[in-house]
Structures are given as C-alpha cells and as structure tokens.
Amino acid sequence: MSRIGRAPIAVPQGVTITQNEGAVTVKGPKGTVTVNISTDMTLQQENGTLNVLRPSDSTQHRSLHGLTRALLSNAVVGTSEGFTKILELRGVGYRAEAAGKTLNLALGYSHPVSVPLPEGVTAETTPSTPTTENGFLAATIRLQSHDKQMLGDVAADIRKRRPVEPYKGKGLRYSTEVVKRKLGKAAKGDKKK
Numbered sequence: 001m002s003r004i005g006r007a008p009i010a011v012p013q014g015v016t017i018t019q020n021e022g023a024v025t026v027k028g029p030k031g032t033v034t035v036n037i038s039t040d041m042t043l044q045q046e047n048g049t050l051n052v053l054r055p056s057d058s059t060q061h062r063s064l065h066g067l068t069r070a071l072l073s074n075a076v077v078g079t080s081e082g083f084t085k086i087l088e089l090r091g092v093g094y095r096a097e098a099a100g101k102t103l104n105l106a107l108g109y110s111h112p113v114s115v116p117l118p119e120g121v122t123a124e125t126t127p128s129t130p131t132t133e134n135g136f137l138a139a140t141i142r143l144q145s146h147d148k149q150m151l152g153d154v155a156a157d158i159r160k161r162r163p164v165e166p167y168k169g170k171g172l173r174y175s176t177e178v179v180k181r182k183l184g185k186a187a188k189g190d191k192k193k
Helices: 059-080 148-159 185-192
Strands: 016-020 023-027 032-036 042-046 049-053 083-090 095-099 102-106 113-116 121-130 137-145 171-174
Touching: 016 042, 023 059, 032 059, 049 059, 059 148, 083 148, 095 121, 095 137, 121 148, 137 148, 148 171
Parallel strands: none
Antiparallel strands: 016 023, 023 032, 042 049, 083 137, 083 171, 095 102, 102 113, 121 137
8 A cells, every 4th residue: 555645634624525526625714626536536534534545456546546645635734724935036136026916026137027926826025135145135935825736836937037047046946945056167267277
C-alpha cells in the first residue's frame, strides 16, 4: 500500500465533502474547491476522517491512490486554513503595490506592469527595506488563496515578469528560493592569474 495513499485525512469542523461521479467538492470557511478524481477510487468518510481506497494493486491504481489522497488533502487544508506564497522583489527602484484585484509592479522596464489577480487570490505588499546583499531594496508580496494549484500558477506568472538574474541577484524570487550566483568577468579574470 502507498504510505501517502493510506494515511487518513483529518476533516476539521465546518468542512463538508460531497462526492459526485468523478468529482469531489470540498466546502469550508475559506472557499470551495472541486477535485476531479478517478472513478476507480472510493472514499470512506467516518468519525471526522476521510480515507481513500483503491480497488486493486495494479500499477495504475497504486499511482492514483497517493495522487487522489494528496489532492483531497490539499483541498481540505485550503478550504479550512488556506495557503500562502511569499515573493521577494529585489532591485533599486523595484516596487510592488496591491490595488484591489490588481498587482501593480515597477520592475525596471519603461512601463509599469499590472497583473490581474483571479477570483480567490488576494495579495498584500510590504514596502521596500534595505537588504544586506549588495544594498538592494526588498519588497515582499504575500499571496493567499484556498486553492493551492491556482496560487502556484499565479505566483509563477508574477515571478516570470522579472526572473532573478544570476550576477547581482536582482528580480522576483520566492522567499525560500536559493539563487546560485555567478562570478562576473572581473572575478573570472582574477582566478586565471
């Protein structure tokens, strides 16, 4: 049995799970998430826990077992607690401002960049503060949503507007991201001597 697939999902108070043919709807205080699952998987809900059961030990059913459990677990956690992703904006003159359902960015281009936020995703920004790394200013963008997949898609879309460049480390990055820095021409020339 899959270790992930056989782990029970704790369903907190206020979260309701309804199963239709091929889809499960999870409704909680933060929102509603619909998860498409294989019709082969069966769900067993009892005593505040949800278990995913597979019909056989075939390769396909073993693969779907853990996947189905992980998707349902993310839906339960998202609708009860929500998910957060934090992006850091580093660079002189780089700014971020959340205005309703739009995120306005100044990323060193000749024009401002506006990113519309989909329904269910909210953004908060903090002002720029000096960092120790090369004296750049760092602003943070905090994205929150009840849908983990949508949150990841929005964060990736924002990050691609100005990816981190490897020489000075300027650009948009996730707060947990580690950027491998490259040596410049002058440093490479000194190494050869």
